[in-house]
Amino acid sequence: MKKEYFFSGMLTVLLFCGVASCKKKAVVINGSLTQTPRVVKEGLEFPWEIVWGSDGKIWMTERIGRVSRIDPASGNTEFSFMIDEVLPMGEGGLLGMALHPAFSGNGFIYLVYNYDNGDGYKEKLVRYTYSNNTLTNATVLLDDIPASGKHNGSRLWITNEAAPKIFMTTGEAGDQAAAQKTNSLSGKVLRLNIDGSIPADNPVPGDPVWSYGHRNPQGLVMANGMLYSSEHGAGVEDEINIIEKGRNYGWPLVLGPCDVDEGRFCKEANVKEPLWSSGRGTVATCGLEYYNHDLITQWKNSLLLATLKDKTLWQLQLDATGEHVINTTIYLRGHFGRLRDLCISPQGKVYLCTSNGNNDKIIEISG
Numbered sequence: 001m002k003k004e005y006f007f008s009g010m011l012t013v014l015l016f017c018g019v020a021s022c023k024k025k026a027v028v029i030n031g032s033l034t035q036t037p038r039v040v041k042e043g044l045e046f047p048w049e050i051v052w053g054s055d056g057k058i059w060m061t062e063r064i065g066r067v068s069r070i071d072p073a074s075g076n077t078e079f080s081f082m083i084d085e086v087l088p089m090g091e092g093g094l095l096g097m098a099l100h101p102a103f104s105g106n107g108f109i110y111l112v113y114n115y116d117n118g119d120g121y122k123e124k125l126v127r128y129t130y131s132n133n134t135l136t137n138a139t140v141l142l143d144d145i146p147a148s149g150k151h152n153g154s155r156l157w158i159t160n161e162a163a164p165k166i167f168m169t170t171g172e173a174g175d176q177a178a179a180q181k182t183n184s185l186s187g188k189v190l191r192l193n194i195d196g197s198i199p200a201d202n203p204v205p206g207d208p209v210w211s212y213g214h215r216n217p218q219g220l221v222m223a224n225g226m227l228y229s230s231e232h233g234a235g236v237e238d239e240i241n242i243i244e245k246g247r248n249y250g251w252p253l254v255l256g257p258c259d260v261d262e263g264r265f266c267k268e269a270n271v272k273e274p275l276w277s278s279g280r281g282t283v284a285t286c287g288l289e290y291y292n293h294d295l296i297t298q299w300k301n302s303l304l305l306a307t308l309k310d311k312t313l314w315q316l317q318l319d320a321t322g323e324h325v326i327n328t329t330i331y332l333r334g335h336f337g338r339l340r341d342l343c344i345s346p347q348g349k350v351y352l353c354t355s356n357g358n359n360d361k362i363i364e365i366s367g
Contacts, residue, residue: 031315031329035367037336040351041075044360047353049097049155049287052343054104058351058362061111063093067135070362072351081135086113089121090149098156100194101164107131110166112154114147123147123154125168125196141166141196142208145185148173153187155220155287157227164194167227167243171216176252179213187214187251189229189243203246213249213271217241219288219305224322228275230285230305238278238285240303240316242323247272276316276325283310286355287341291315293348296367306339306352313339313352313365336363 046063053059057078058070065086069079086094092114100108107130114123124143128135151171159165172179172187179187182204191210193199198206219230227243237256241249248269250262256277258266265271278285287306291299298315303325305314311334317327332339332352340355350365 030333031331033331033365033367035365037332037352038364038366039075039361040072040364041070041077041362042359044353044362046093046355046357047340047360047362048093048095048355050341050343050351050353050362051097051099052345052351053099056345058343059097059099059109060353060362061094061097063088063091063095065094065113067094067097067109067111072345072349072362072364075362079130079133083111083113083135085115087115087121089114092121092123092147092149092152095123095152095154096156096168098158098166101158101160103130109135110141110156110158112156112168114152117144121147121149123152123170123173125156125166125192127196139196141192142168142185142190145170146173146175146178150174151216151232153214153217155218155229157220157222158194159222165199166190166192166194166196167210167220167222168192169214169217169220169229171218172214172251176215179215179251180248180253182207182209182212185209188212189214189217189220189227210245211243211247211249211272213247213251213254213269215251218286221288221290221303223290223292223303224318226322228288228290228303230288231274232285233278233282236278236280236282237274238282239274240276240285240288240305240325241272241274244272246270249274275323276328283312283314284308284338286339287352289342289344289350291344291348291350293344295348296350296365304342304344304350306342308338308340308355311335311337311339313342336361 094113096112123145129137153169153171178184189211190208216232303316313331315329337356
């Protein structure tokens with residue numbers, strides 16, 4: 001059965017059919033907030049990642065190569081550090097970031113950035129140590145990842161377990177065919193041990209590739225025992241995916257759910273269909289977080305998604321299994337422009353960063 005799309009005023013109902021099932025999703029276009037969002041910080045230059053630290057501060061990367069720590073109450077920048085090796089180009093530069101689960105003790109901060117290795121534009125994952133108000137001890141965990149002025153992925157997620165693992169997204173860097181090549185690091189979700197070594201239980205021994213067939217995944221969060229990723233489509237079919245070991249996610253041969261003409265490849269290549277798809281258009285899906293706090297009760301058990309082209313915050317409410325989206329509400333349409341990323345405080349406050357390139361901001365939503 002083909003995908004069908006129905007549009008009706010303020011309420012949009014999308015019906016798409018995959019190989020196994022069909023799901024209806026109601027989309028409320030203009031969701032309302034009970035409190036006006038507060039601008040925490042402005043005057044920023046293309047923020048890429050914001051992370052809530054165990055120190056109660058917001059840690060941020062900007063594409064120009066700057067890492068900062070910001071007080072969410074006052075908006076004051078308490079720490080700033082430039083990484084000279086970073087080479088901004090197009091959408092490239094200093095990108096993804098994650099803090100070690102024991103950051104308050106070891107000060108380990110993990111960063112993804114683009115650079116010139118003398119043989120072209122590349123991407124690397126580097127661990128730094130934060131101490132005495134500076135970053136030191138740069139340790140390269142993975143390098144020579146293909147990069148370009150677009151589609152560099154770069155989101156990080158570190159698991160909170162006895163032996164933490166690092167998940168990292170990579171884009172296909174403009175080489176679409178590379179996403180289907182399992183011997184390439186482009187268009188993948190990678191999985192490493194916390195020291196950069198390869199886990200013994202990865203799909204292929206000695207290989208960091210965990211899943212493949214990705215175009216440009218720029219959101220990553222673990223919740224409900226699952227790893228969720230947001231991924232940019234091309235002209236259609238932005239996606240939210242549940243990332244599984246060894247699975248193929250279709251790009252560039254499959255767009256969104258498996259359609260009739262994609263069905264054979266989907267079956268033969270073990271393609272995992274998306275949890276959610278934007279359908280006929282794109283919204284430019286980016287930062288992704290899971291919300292399950294009491295502060296904003298209507299957002300409980302939801303994925304929160306920042307979008308660039310659509311300039312909105314999407315709430316994707318999940319069912320009890322976490323495997324289906326049952327309701328979708330859209331907020332902040334055009335209020336702050338392009339939204340790149342978000343993070344959530346332990347109290348349930350949501351922080352967003354813009355990506356307009358002109359006086360970018362961090363915004364707080366608390367109701």
